[in-house]
Amino acid sequence: MAQIAAEAGVSATTVSHALSGKRPVNPETVARIQRIVQEHGFVPNSSGVRLRSGRTGVIGLAVPDIAHWYFGRIAKGVEEIANERDYGLVICGTMNADPRREKRYFNMLRTRAIDGLVYTTSRSMSDLDELVTVAQGSSIVFADEAVDRLPEVPSVTTTVREGARLVGEHLRELGHSRAVVIAGYAGLRSTTERVAAFREYFPTALTLFGDFEQQSGYELMGDLLANDVAFSCVFAHNDFMAIGAIRRLREAGIRVPEDVSVVGFDDVDVATIMSPALTTVRKDMVEIGRRSARTLFDVIEGEPGSARSSVLPVELVVRGTTAPRRD
Amino acid sequence: MAQIAAEAGVSATTVSHALSGKRPVNPETVARIQRIVQEHGFVPNSSGVRLRSGRTGVIGLAVPDIAHWYFGRIAKGVEEIANERDYGLVICGTMNADPRREKRYFNMLRTRAIDGLVYTTSRSMSDLDELVTVAQGSSIVFADEAVDRLPEVPSVTTTVREGARLVGEHLRELGHSRAVVIAGYAGLRSTTERVAAFREYFPTALTLFGDFEQQSGYELMGDLLANDVAFSCVFAHNDFMAIGAIRRLREAGIRVPEDVSVVGFDDVDVATIMSPALTTVRKDMVEIGRRSARTLFDVIEGEPGSARSSVLPVELVVRGTTAPRRD
DNA sequence: CGCGGTATGCAACACGATTTGCACAACCGT
């Protein structure tokens, strides 16, 4: 900026005022400055602005794996809102819960490299204690999954309990009486809630815990078959595990949905293009991202205490992998 | 930091030296300072460091849609390397080529909010001129798709020409003689190259241009069928369009691969789980991301001119959607 | 005892933009 000022024959102060308009400047001077700024393609150095203002104009998003369908959608929603508010978005991968990585974005918060963080966890966190420490005095929002030990931190979740009930009801209406559950991480609240809600309809349903990956659904289904477990329907806690389970069932010569009905969760893109299309519970991941970002901005910019947790609805989508029970 | 210094009874300078070790400090003093730092959980404010050092420790990644499988993989690779080098990664969505959005991350470069940019384009860029301007004097690497007008900018691409040849060869070996191509954006170099290379094997192949989305493959296949075009094999420029085309074929009662063989490109996850599994050309998107990031760091930190464009190999993966021609 | 070298620490400055306090001029109203 000094260069602009020198060239215009005024002080840097005047240049700043001319551009911001916070104090009256001679219109003629303004015009001259603007011309020079235009010529040089001058833009204020962000580091200077940041230091002065104390704000970074950047928020962070912590996700286990940005390449994953699930977290990609969340990221998209967050990015959308961040962009709308003229904020930058830094992505922090937490793959494998590498403690060094986790430390990195906690430090970003502490060093004020970002103004706030949308935190997404898919397994029970390893460094929960540190998160607790950092959470005080920093702007954090939990997306998709709340953390029990930090109830005062705003979160954006979905009505997974209701979703599980819809699944139970749907399968009951189809006449099924013996169900198995291929559940998510045992430590997650959303897993516990879904297991409990589903039990309202199938109190004795056998429940196995997986890791949300296709392979896991495949293997757990293998275990069920190997042990001659009797069931006519499966509730998988996400679509990938449902797909893996279906693959395993087919390999065993069991038809879906004729012999066994399968229900997934999340409604991934693939659910519609596979055949038969997957019956599942739709979660609007992009909206979770959007809402999380908005909530974070409430924390950062809004009145203290104005940020509130929210719970988004889910929706049962009946497609081709569920059918009436037949003996 | 001033607070730490005051508490330790020394100047801020000493604290800085004690922590960085760039000048000898009394070990006793160091110990005292470290204890206080530990207590307060002090971390240097990043804005100060940035202003002082002139570096941001952040690189940018511009992608059309972070939620898309394709770009998510690239992002993952970039994030991996950025993290390895202790850099942050900001994501810039360029969805719909919204000019305001594009301006935003060009400005991030200009304002030195980021040290460099990995730029991914999936369509012919709207604001190419601006990119040309910004590219001078900034650190940019093109990922996945080079830009003809900027040959001096390093890029990381794949041997798509070779990939198309492998497809042509494979289909020829199966005895096919009439092919159609469902191509990508007409303006992309990778599209042109693949069309040309495939023509070496099927010189008269009818070529239709799509937008890389499933719907586009579906619709273009519909056009082909409606016009009674005769063909026994299809080369789609990505897997999503291939999947759309297969869906449309099935709806018309045409079997894949018995009646028509279909080959895709990219090798998306779904390709293996659909049935029959999709014959395709594998591109290692994560590696493209990794390599792009490494190349960018060569530009930023390496010897001037040390950054070189690279071309990664592709690989034909024969699965179930291709079969010998039968009359 | 004096000299040079080393250990140790402080004050001052730089990075770049913005804001505040102050000064000078022109102009208006009484």
Add this chain to the structure above:
DNA sequence: ACGGTTGTGCAAATCGTGTTGCATACCGCG
């Protein structure tokens, strides 16, 4: 003509860190 207001601009301070020049004290050696 004089006090007050408004327009216009500059110098200086601020944000937080890292570095450099300088000063002091201490030690070893001749």
